[in-house]
Every structure is written in structure tokens, then in C-alpha cells.
Amino acid sequence: MTAPSDWRSAFPLRSAEDAVDALLDAWNRLVAKPPPGISARTHEPKLTKHLKVSLENVVSREHGLLGNWTAEDVIGQLDPNTGELAETRRTDIAYCWNNETQSLKLVFEFKRLGKQKRHRDEYLGARGLARYVTGIYASEQPVGAMVGILLAPTADIVPQLQAVLADNDFATALRLRNNDADSPYTQPSTLFAQALFDTEHDRDPPHAPPHGYIRVAHFFVSFKE
Numbered sequence: 592m593t594a595p596s597d598w599r600s601a602f603p604l605r606s607a608e609d610a611v612d613a614l615l616d617a618w619n620r621l622v623a624k625p626p627p628g629i630s631a632r633t634h635e636p637k638l639t640k641h642l643k644v645s646l647e648n649v650v651s652r653e654h655g656l657l658g659n660w661t662a663e664d665v666i667g668q669l670d671p672n673t674g675e676l677a678e679t680r681r682t683d684i685a686y687c688w689n690n691e692t693q694s695l696k697l698v699f700e701f702k703r704l705g706k707q708k709r710h711r712d713e714y715l716g717a718r719g720l721a722r723y724v725t726g727i728y729a730s731e732q733p734v735g736a737m738v739g740i741l742l743a744p745t746a747d748i749v750p751q752l753q754a755v756l757a758d759n760d761f762a763t764a765l766r767l768r769n770n771d772a773d774s775p776y777t778q779p780s781t782l783f784a785q786a787l788f789d790t791e792h793d794r795d796p797p798h799a800p801p802h803g804y805i806r807v808a809h810f811f812v813s814f815k816e
């Protein structure tokens with residue numbers, strides 16, 4: 592069993608960093624010259640499908656990645672008594688990689704994020720971050736990724752989002768683990784240079800990794816003005 596302090600040494604960080612680099616490169620290319628029908632108003636499924644095809648056909652090859660990308664990948668779990676599907680979800684984008692000793696499934700959950708409370712609730716709630724906590728996203732994985740598509744300047748959005756993370760009700764619902772500074776988030780991220788901050792969340796079997804919690808990196812991207 593992996594001890595809480597040892598999971599990082601077992602995690603294929605370099606492969607995860609390569610995946611993050613490729614995904615953000617694909618995003619920057621997309622917004623630098625968006626094709627017809629792609630804009631800040633485009634809903635996540637259309638954006639993520641476009642990104643996945645770009646990653647698979649162009650960007651990953653240029654970056655030399657050896658893993659596979661999925662978009663709108665169906666995941667689920669079976670009722671142990673009946674064998675029926677108990678729950679299904681579709682992940683926005685995931686990168687899967689393995690070698691003889693390590694494996695990785697890095698899930699990226701995209702959310703459009705403006706200044707309104709409803710956007711923060713969507714980002715943090717049952718259809719957003721909570722999917723890594725009480726949902727079935729990134730099952731048994733030690734790391735996940737949230738990608739906020741900013742609809743306003745960072746300073747108008749991220750501080751309010753972080754303030755909500757410090758709210759006791761949200762902290763309890765999201766099973767947040769405070770860091771050594773007694774903060775519900777760690778900024779800058781200790782996982783990825785491109786992420787703004789990380790959060791850690793306790794998680795129950797069967798979806799928890801061996802050490803019992805998942806670390807989620809929070810990335811923020813936007814369309815060019």
C-alpha cells in the first residue's frame with residue numbers, strides 16, 4: 592500500500608506534464624485562430640471534441656507523446672448485485688499512458704467560468720470538481736485536472752472562486768484537506784507549473800487511490816481578445 596507521503600514518487604509526473612503541455616499547446620493554437628463555430632460562447636463538449644482531435648492528429652505527434660487521448664469517454668460502474676449499470680458519466684478529455692511499471696489516466700474536466708455565482712457553483716459542484724470527490728471521475732487515480740475557461744479577467748474570477756473554497760459548507764461537501772498553512776488550496780501548484788493552484792480531497796473506496804485522497808490541479812485558459 593502506498594503511504595500518503597510516497598504517492599508522488601510512484602506517480603508518472605513527467606508523462607502527466609507532457610500531456611498538460613500538449614493540451615495547453617492545442618488550446619493556444621485553437622484560440623489563436625478559431626475555426627467557424629468556436630468561440631467563448633461554445634459549450635464544452637464541442638470545444639473538447641475539437642481539442643481531442645487536434646491533440647490526436649497533430650499536437651501529440653509533434654510533442655512525441657506515446658499515450659492515447661479520449662473525449663466524451665463513457666465511464667461507469669455496475670451494481671454488484673444485479674450487474675446493471677448503476678452510474679455512467681462522460682469525461683471531457685483524458686490522457687491514458689502506461690509502461691511496464693507505471694500507468695496514468697489524467698482526466699481534464701472543462702468548465703466555462705464567469706463572474707456569476709452560478710458559474711462558481713457549476714465549477715465546484717456535482718457537475719464539476721465534485722466529480723473527483725463524490726463522483727466517479729479519475730477512479731483510483733492520485734491526480735485530476737480542472738480547466739476553467741475564463742469569460743472575464745482572472746482577477747475578477749479566481750479570487751472569488753478561492754474564497755468559496757474556504758467556506759465551511761463547500762469545504763465539507765468537497766472533503767477538502769487543508770495544507771500545512773491551513774489553506775484549502777495550494778498556490779502555486781506543486782504539481783504543474785502551468786496550473787494556478789491545487790486542492791486535495793479525501794475520497795472513499797472504490798474510487799480512492801491507495802493513500803486515500805486525490806490532488807486536483809486547477810488550470811485557467813481563455814480566448815484571445
